[in-house]
Amino acid sequence: MKGFGRLAALLLVVGLILPPTQAEETSNQSSTFNPGDKVKVMMWRQKDITGEYQIGADGNLRMPLVGSVPASGLSVDALTDTLVAYYSAYIKNPQIILIPMFRVTILGAVKMPGSYWVSGSEKVTDLIAMAGGLGGKAVMEKTKITRGDKVIVVNAVEFLRAGKTLGDIGVQSGDIVVVPRSRWPNWTEWAVILSTVALGWSLYNSIKD
Template identity: 25%
Template sequence: MRRLLLPLLLALCAVSVPAAAQDTTAAVRPADVIRLNVWRQPEMTGEFPIGPDGTILHPLLSEVRVVGRTRDQVREQLRQVLLRYENDPQFVFDYLYRVGVTGEVRLPNLYTLPPETTIAQAVAAAGGVAEFGRLEVVRLMRGGTETILDLRDPSPEVAEMRIRSGDQIRITRRGAGWRDFLGLGASLIAAVASVVGAVAVIQGS
């Protein structure tokens, strides 16, 4: 029974991958990740980074070149390697893009995310916007070009915009408001009071 369930699960995974992730070409780059699931081959199942030369950083899969190849080409390369260990290899794979999310988010970091992830979902993966973050001014650095996005905009062009490999998403900080102004004023008053108190003690002595 177990032998029948796992191939079925692999087949369902292959069918359920979103259309955006099924493009014949994928702009993967070194430092991105390939996620591979091979039936009955646990040593080849997992998430493996793509090396500087564009191949998979795995001792048994190092000849598989990913960067600059279509999905069909990568699939055929994987099949040829797996044929050495299995007569009829059954496997599925997908890519994870390396994306930076920084600025006013709760968990700024580099993330590996599936290609179908939207910009808003990438921000959510970083814990969401912090207290002083501005969803209306999100800086997207892509391919050397900076674009300002308003993630409150419900239009499909913004709401459905997907990440690309190497994206840098930065949530900007709101300018000084009344809370910041009052906080600064309170700090200044406290500092002046401390100085005045110190002077009075010196004069009294």
Template identity: 25%
Template sequence: MPKVSEIQPEPYLIGIGDTISIHVWRNPELSQSIVVRPDGYISMPLMGDVKADGKEPEALASEISVALGEYIRTPEVTVMVTNPSSKEFRNRVRITGQVATPQSVSFQPGMTVLDLVLMAGGVTDFAADDRAVMHRKVDGEYKSYRLDLEAMITDGDMSTNYALQPGDVISVPRKQLFRGEL
């Protein structure tokens, strides 16, 4: 099993369905709160359609500022993401297999493997909890990391209580007769 990698948070990119707030200092008539359309664009007064999908908020603010510079003197533009709905499923963690209630939950910074197991109601009597695995996407491909939930839950051994990252999936397999687990 590979060593658990800690990924650095990537800069937020605006996505389709996100609600963004655009504030143009001293120009309230140009300020607005708007949802990014399915085609990835927003409509701005004086500018028309502007592509927002795939851009960092600061980059979009800079682009709007340059374009508005043709109409107003030294525009100061701020873009804030007020509802990041495009990332809802990308920023989830999941637990499947032999747990009381398999689920997909919103990732929260600081979440650990044990937190997710407890949220799922713990492992079932048929869980091979010493063979649980966490799957994490690293550099575009999934890597698997062994978890010993049995040691964690019964002995308090937190050596595999890894910090979770968005997109992590924990699989808890079923005990097997040929392994002598039943």
């Protein structure tokens, strides 16, 4: 158990463990795994095994070394115990941490809008990076988080500066994050507009004269 304690402490330092509130929310949202769900598996000193895995249509995980592992219908703790049992035949005292993942959709002023798998430990900047970065005219101060029929407006700039994670700000499975675009021209567009106006005025004066 000492090895597991060191693993948990290390993961907490690097920010890979879900904040308590987010972990509770994720657990409440899905008490057992279903086909199509995705999990992050982390094993102490086993880089080839640590990674993200999706449960197949048959309800099984395809894991390195041990192959097919039944996952559908199991809780986080039960699946963790199952993985430990499978890997114990090959690895002495395997230390495993399992983190459920969930989908978040990001739309608006981003280059690659769509749905992405997250664990809640990612920073706001990570979600934006997944979506290809910000597009033009992004107004992050008025970012909207839509959850069902509820819309929450947040200042994402403050979250970026503070290094907040998605779990810190309460992002949940199925949420839609919308980064609005400004309706006003940016500086580059103003330069084009002004140069066009100046050219038009110059042509008008030349014709008039």
